[in-house]
């Protein structure tokens with residue numbers, strides 16, 4: 220099945236109002252590619268509304284980096300998926316390894332957040348990935364399989380879900396798995412999803428690779444089998460770095 224590539228930028232805890240000028244530059248650089256590739260930027264929650272307003276009329280979708288599983292309530296500091304949607308977001312990252320580590324998020328929590336995203340009409344980008352110790356211990360596929368089973372709800376479809384494979388040890392380090400290792404994990408993920416969701420649904424779900432994707436390696440990484448795009452951290456902060464990655468995907 221043909222899957223439309225998606226390149227999503229995760230600004231993490233970076234960016235202030237002045238950073239939104241990067242959206243204008245990005246739109247100017249990649250706007251013409253919108254027929255071939257989906258582009259998204261996930262700024263910090265403080266900027267989601269302004270970013271959505273700024274990106275209106277461009278092909279750049281705006282997303283959140285996390286959401287709470289509930290619609291509303293006494294959850295100081297949290298943001299509901301509905302609030303992100305209200306601010307103009309159309310997608311949200313859930314289960315990023317930094318959330319799993321910094322906030323102790325379990326697969327169950329991530330699954331509930333993905334369902335919350337759908338409830339609000341958002342696409343959920345569900346992240347999975349092994350630590351360096353797990354890879355060194357030969358446990359990569361076990362870990363990724365368990366996270367997929369636990370974090371991806373049974374009602375996942377190609378329209379409401381994207382899965383991002385992000386080896387924890389590759390995030391922000393400049394290191395990436397070999398091409399063979401990425402293909403092995405992505406192919407495994409496709410099969411694992413197919414076993415639970417059916418081959419048709421699994422065949423339509425986009426699988427992104429994330430972890431030290433840069434302009435210099437994007438063309439090689441994005442042509443790999445079952446790699447349907449990228450989730451980009453550091454290189455998404457500047458349009459000059461992010462645009463070539465989008466071009467590589469297109």
Ligand SMILES: O=C[C@H](O)COP(=O)(O)O
Pocket residue numbers: 229315385389390391392393429430431432450451452453454
């Ligand atoms: O969500 C993005 C990833 O954590 C990748 O970050 P990075 O591109 O800075 O390695």
